[in-house]
Amino acid sequence: MRKHDYIILGAGASGLMLAYRMAQDTYFDDKSILIIDKAKAKGNDRTWCCWEEGKGEWDDLLTKTWPNVFFGSKTYSEQIDISPYHYKMIRSEDFYKSLWEIILKKPNITFINNTVDSFTELKDGVQVITKKGSYVGSKLFNSWHNPSVYESQKKYPVLQQHFVGWFVKTKEETFDDSMATFMDFTVPQNGNTRFMYVLPMDKNTALFEYTLFSKDLLEQPEYEDAIKDYLEERGIGDYEVIEKEKGSIPMTAFKFSELNSKHILNIGTAGGWTKASTGYTFSNTIKKTKALIGFLKQESDLSKFHRKSKFHFYDAIFLDVLANHNNEGAALFSSMFKKADVKTIFKFLDEESSLLEDSKIILSVPPKRFIQAFLKRLF
Template sequence: MKDKSLKYDYIIAGAGASGLLLAYRLSQDPFFSSKSILIVDKEKKKDNDRTWCYWESGVGPWDALLTKTWHSVYFGSATFSKTIAIAPYRYKMIRSAAFYELLWKEVDLNPQITFVAAEVEKVLEGDNQVQVMTPITTFYGAKLFTSIPNPETYKSQTKFPLIHQHFVGWFIETTSDTFDDSKATMMDFAIPQKGNTRFMYVLPLSKRKALIEYTLFSKSLLAYSDYEKAIAGYLTANNITDYTIVEKEQGNIPMTSFDFNTLNSKHILHIGTAGGWTKASTGYTFQNTVKKTKALQAFLKQDHDLRRFHKASKFRFYDLIFLDVLANHNGEGAALFSAMFKKAHIKTIFKFLDEESSYLEDLKIILSVPPKRFIQAFFKRLF
């Protein structure tokens, strides 16, 4: 511990992507050079426990960390299949170990930042400070930013649907050139849907190495063996039989339009997935975290009431309607996505999913999908 004091200006509970990136941003900004910052987590994450992918136009701030980039993406289904050039965008991939290493290197150099390896057991908020209780001691902070999830907050309510984006992935290596590493498969629905929205996600790292991921958008999870059987079956169907599994990953991302801002208070802000920073309709989190932490860095220079950080957006309503449709008609996901990718321009889709589209571009997306289910969901929410 660099600082023996138990009182801090900011406490960051959880050192995953959102907490660590927030600490990094504050450490790089001279405005916060006099602020004392505490990071509390059970350990410093250093492994490849996450694979993050995102699309971005031009050069980005994390390009030096990229594992792979693709200039084209493939979408496949029974009704529409196409390899799509995405310029000026590129689809980018980062493994978490490189990301953690860079950020910790910078954060550890800042004498104002202290890391404590401990589990957060309880949080209490007073009029002017927050108490963060751990097995070691109780820490006090003027503001708390927590990425520690509490799934019961959205599981225990019925107003907003909850869909899980759950997946298992294999990193495999083959003995001969097998993959077209010039394109990433974003969604391949050419697999049994079984009443759900199920697709394969394929990221070729080279001609002989790829991440093959079996992904579902559904209310219920599967037995682990079911994911692996689906991956093995997909590889066999594509005549890929001579391979070695070198690494595995598994995840479950909540997709919900629950209003996470209701969890925030004057001195406590929930961040990352715990704060609703995951894009509700897609499960993408990394770019949202990059944007949100940058916005939070600017906000802290102007305002001290963390309840005012969240801004209402038309996109939350769009996500809500989409998730209503997906929750009530889960087997129709392939048709919905197929219509969108077939009728809408890929740049319009990316802008819409990045929440940067105009109302005209929103309309193009809305008109690209089969209207019946969305009209039903709209009027149900309206009345």
């Protein structure tokens, strides 16, 4: 049986971006790389957004950018100029297609359309069992996340960022496409943290996404009824739903890094690359895949890739508060956006803030719940 140098399980954002970076780096030209996924062409199964200063690596693939965002709630609402940042949107179909064009030109990279049953660490590598046979590799990068590993533990709460989105098209020019609605908490909270997220692609087309940070999912009609009500309240009646999307992203401070080993590294959501307190994954994946390429040139033990960070503790505290007082999310975010500069918030969420900037964020949120959660987590 042929042994591959690297096996990548999953051709989503993290797996494909890692393969792309390997394809772009001559260091990996003599390495055998195998990608396994049950589907190669995934279409527009994801919409990713991030805030970024200046020109970014993926700007050529962007669907839309916004220089302004809107934050709304019953206690604080504001249109915010986020310069020098722009809020950027990329659809997955363009992203996948662009990366595959580079990856498939490399003769040392192979894609196999297959379904993975399991994988096992060996003394000097790893074995992957699929529906069509088994494969052996020196190193495995796994993006298939298994919810049972964090749902079965009690140390860290598990919330979901769950949503349903409608791409809406109107006959008349309706939308201000210079501004994205980052969070609009004016929707009924019903005991949870609920908001509307709106991304206008042009004056006639926008994505309306009804989003919750909570433990339990809703029935499909509940999400869609909330979108209908939101549109109706804004006088938007003559529209066509041209596309829909839905998703659920785990939000937990569970230490995914403890699942890694010498020969196996979990990546993407499976590796804890999703920002626990927000559900954002794309920016982190950009950073992590770049760092991983440099790491692989120096190290052979994949368990050493993870680096401890103060932000894990911040996320754990935040999620403790959100899990135990889910109805207070709107007040928490409103206080933060009212008292802290949005640029500081972005740096904090990007895990690039200084201790002084951290303190500004900490002081911007209602203190009682966080002090309680801090003391409980600390002791």
